[in-house]
Each structure stands twice: as structure tokens, then as C-alpha cells.
Amino acid sequence: MADNQLTKAQLKQLANKIVVAQGNIFIKELLRSSGAKIGTTKDDFSNNLAAAIDADLLSQNMLEAWLAEIEGWGDQHLYLIESPVVDAANLAGGIAASPHSDALNAVTSLEFPDALQLKQITLDADSLSMVWHQNKEGWNRWRPKDFVEEEGLERYRFDAYRQRFDRSIVRYAWNFGDPYCAILIHRNTEIDHGQVFEDVRAVLTAIGCPDAPFSRIPLNQAVKIAVTKSKGTHSARFELDAGYVEVASTLADGGIDAVEPVRVVLHNVDTSKFDRAQGMLHFAAEEDGTSRRLAVQVYGSEARLRIWAQCKREDVSQILKLLWDYDSES
């Protein structure tokens, strides 16, 4: 995107589109994060965004980063599940006949309703992707508003929290060529993952997939192989019911491989004796083909990843491919 530099006038046009389509609370977050004046009305937001662009407080990169966050890739949870047993060729018909037909190929929505809502279905010859939006509340500690009050002989302390709204995205992604699907869930801790699974399942059933619970694909083997093959393993924990072994690097960049005394401990661990494995893996651009170095926590027995960094769609695909390859090794 850096190659396609917008002029300030074009940036302002883009900002206006955001003001029209986006909820006020999120524009406030954008203005606040850029250090610009905020305002209270849509007109205020539009003027203040323009002023922030003129004052170089808000750059194209910042706007794009903000929009990329809306897209919902990275800094999230990801569950790896088995693909539905359905002929992909029948999905178009299933979607058209379902109550969700209007979401097919809908333009990217910037609305985030209070309840999880399907906003977009994308179907092509190779993949099915579905996107849900939800506005989730969070609370930021806000010390300037703290106060202490005395009532009679008692003294009370009030700790202030400022309401925050997270633009939460849930995504279901299925590349027909892959033997797995992914459900990606925003990091907000208020999101009930079980409920998300039910909502995704309901939509899949409505568009013609069999109504069956999701079958998760454990990634224990992927972690076990990654610690022996990848230089980017920062921590690994191998568990069974009666105990566990945990090894970790506390370096900023180097993994277990860079810490000899820890590395040799790992040589003595027979990982095949452990039922469950989890680990913090780093995927490097040069070695793993990701766009940047990315930290991913893999919870093997839960079939869950916690991707820590913001990243691109291609990064997620690449990480899943690498993990799948690891997981397929005996």
C-alpha cells in the first residue's frame, strides 16, 4: 500500500467515507489514538479528521492500519476444525436459498452491531469465507477520574474505568483445497467462543452444510515437531495427566534454540510420551515466509492458536500451512 500514496485530499475523502459508515465510538478511538481533537458530532469528526490529516497527525499508514484492524486478521484466536462434509459446488445454491443470501459478496461493512451479525459471505471456486461483526464493550483503567470520598468516619476509594468499544470480527475461512477450516475470533475476552461456534454452525447449516458439531483438529503433534525443527520456538509445555515439562527462552528474539542449557534439556524430553503440547512459536519472514516476525501461541489439545501480532490474511494461511505440515509428521 505504501506504493500507492494518497494525496491529502484523497485521504480526506477516505476519512469522510469512514465517518459516514463507521460508528461514532470507533471514530473517537481513531481520533484519540492519533492525538487529534475529537468532537461530539459527525460533522466534528469529519472536520477533526481533516484537520488531523492537514497537521500530519493522521497519516495514510495510520488510516490503513486502522482499517486493516477492522478486516480482522491477527491479534485474535483461531480454531482449526475439520471441513464440513459437503460438495462445495452446491454451496452457491445453498447460500442463495438461505436467509443469508443478501450477505453474499456484500461490500465490506464498517458497522458493528451489539450482537454478532453475519455481514459478508464470499464464495468463489476455491474458498468460502464468512465474516461476522460485533461491538464488544471493554473498560480501560482511567486514573485521572479516580477519587476518594469520605462519608462520616469511612473513607472510600473510587477507581475509574473508561468505556471502550472493540470492533470484534469473527471469521470462518475454508479453502476447499485444504483439509481444514478455521474459525477466527477477536481477542476481546468478553466473547463467548462457545456461542460463536453455535452461530457459525447455524449459518453453515442454513447454507446447506450438515448440522454437526465442529470437530477440532488437535495440534499437539505440530508443537512437538516445531520444537525440534523450528528455531522460533520460544516456549513449549508438554503435559500428561500426571505431570508436565516446560521449557522456555526469555530472550526478546532468540528462541529455545539460542539458549544452550535450555536447548539440551529439550534433547532429553521424549515428547511422544506426553498427551498434550502447547508452545509459543515465532514465525520469521526469512525462514517461514510470513510478512514479518509473528508470535503465535499454539494450544495443541484445544486446536487453538492465539496470534499475538496484527498480520495479513496471507500470514494466517502460511502459519496454518506450516502447522499442518508439522502436524502431519509422524
Added chain:
Amino acid sequence: MNPSEAPERGWKAEIARRLEQGDGLEFTLAQFAQAVGTAAEDEALREFLNQAIESGTLKKIEAFRCPMPECKKVLSPAGAPYSTCPYCLTDYREEGVEVITETFYQLAGETSRDIRWMIVVHGMNSRAKWQEEFSWQIANRLRYSAPVLIYKYGWATIDVLVCWLHRKLAKRLGERMRIAIAQAEASRRPPRPDIIAHSFGTHLLSMVLTDPDFEDLKFGRVITAGSVIRPDFDWDSLIENGRVEAVLNHVGGKDKPVQIAQFAIPGTGPGGRVGYTAKKTINVCAPTFKHSDFFLTENLRTQIADGGLWHNFLTHPLEHFTPEGRLVPASWKRAPLVIRSATRGLGYALFAVFAPFSWLRRRLDP
């Protein structure tokens, strides 16, 4: 010497030590200051590290640290920006705190490597008790499991005088290596064993390396001692093609048998005295060593102890591996054909005479 240069010499020595050992390549200012006995606030140290960054010796990493007192864990830039701690799971926004930015320094060098498993190949006319001693020493020396495959091909005597027996022995060695590599991989060990070979065992190793049937076999670091491999053996191609990671040729300054090897054993040469001429090999001379002195118990212990030549070669990054006694071999030419033909002829004659006895002995005492 300027008094201000004294601490800097110590800092440089510490950097050199870390690069040489491939250990402690990443550190904070405070950690490095503690290691060199200087205060972290020392501006001269900070300036020294900044200069190291400018020279490319060091890389600066802007990382983070969890601000929660009960956590304080280092957070890699690979996961930034952090709204939650991956370890203590504190939501920083809810706590009204921010991650602490912390600078790390990373030396531009390779990390150390481990001895994961080895194959040791003995020489001729020997029961090679050193192999058992080596296996025992290495098992005691390392605090982790590193299997040693002791390859024995029997008590070879006059067998070394004829080529076709070399080929037979080398085929057996290659096949055994292939089986061992497959077994190691099944046990999640690296597919490349490190090798230690002595005397005639070095010749068998060189035959395996040049045999097209064994092109699939790849090796880690190779140590040859008392080598009878020809000094002009093409190690460089093997290293460039990834067949061998690196070669250390331990030369004995008083090794006489290797000097006469080419006159008696077809295809051999005095690599263990002259050194290898291949540029990528490392020749180190022990001036007082005779042909089998490398494997005397006390010498063996010294080689594989911390700081020992073999241990350093097998575990340290090669870029900064600068052992004492490094030998730069002069150019080498084979002995005149006439002389070699004569001595070989004598060797074949000896073989013809003694082969039945040798065969009988091998049947009774392999």
C-alpha cells in the same frame, strides 16, 4: 596503555568470547554490564555498544517487558502491540498500564551447536579400545543423551593392501551409516551424524563420501585423526554441496605411519601429516602426537573436555573457530609412480602369501 582502554579491552574480550562460543548472543545493557563488572549506567559502555551497532557487530532489538510486578516477562517484538500479556494474561488497558520498552542487543553470530549423535570409525591393525573409551567419556561428559555408533569392521591387517577389500569395507560402512541415519531420524535426532575417524577408517570414510551409491548420506562435522586420506582430497566440493558441514584434520607432528601409507595402501596419502589442501578444511597440528596418541585416554579426555579442540570444533560456531596450532599445508604431490608401483607390487605379493592366514584368522578372531 591509556587507563580508559582497559575496560574496553575487557568488553571486547567478552564480545569475542560470546561470538566464539556462540552463547549469550542476546543481552540487555544491564546483563552485559554485570558480565563485565561495570555499572549499567556507565556511559562509556553504552557508547561502546552503540559503536558495535554501527560497525554491524551488534543489532539493536526494541522489545518490551510486562509491567506487572508479578510477571515482568520479556515480550518479543514479534507479538507487538500488546494489549494483553501472553504470560500473565493481564489486560493492560483494564489495568491502566503500558508495556515497558526495553532495548536488547544481539550479536551477529551463530549460536553454539550440540553433539546429537556420532559415528566413530577405527583404524587398521587395532581393536580400537579407544572407541569404547570415547563413548564412555562422551556419555559422561555430556549431560544429555548423545549416542555413539561404534563402527567396527574387524581387525584389518593385510586387507588394507588391496583395493577391492577397501571397497567391500567401505560399502559395509556406508550401508551401516544409512541404517543408523534412518534410525536416528525415527528417534527425532538430526539426520547428520558427526564423525570421528582414525587412520584407515578415514580412508573408508573418504570412499563412502565419493561413492555414488551413498550420495544421499550427509554428515555433520567430521574429525579425522591420523588420517591416511590424500592431502588433495576434494573436501571443498563436499562442504559446498552440503554433504559435510565441516572438517577438522588433527595432524600428529610425529605420525610416521601416515607418511608411508601411500606406498602400501592404494588410494591413500599423508593427510594426517601434511594436512588437507582444501581451503574449507581446518588442519590443526599436535606437534608431539604419534599416530595413535590422539586416542590415549588422557589425550582423549583433553580433546572432548570444555575448551578441548574436538569439543570446540563440534560445538562452537565455525566463523570464530580459531584453534591454536593451525596448520597451513604446503602443496603436495604423490610419490613417483615407479616407487609406488614397486611398493604396491610388494604389497600385493604379501597379500597373496598371507591372505589364507588372514582369512583363517578372521574366521577364528574377526
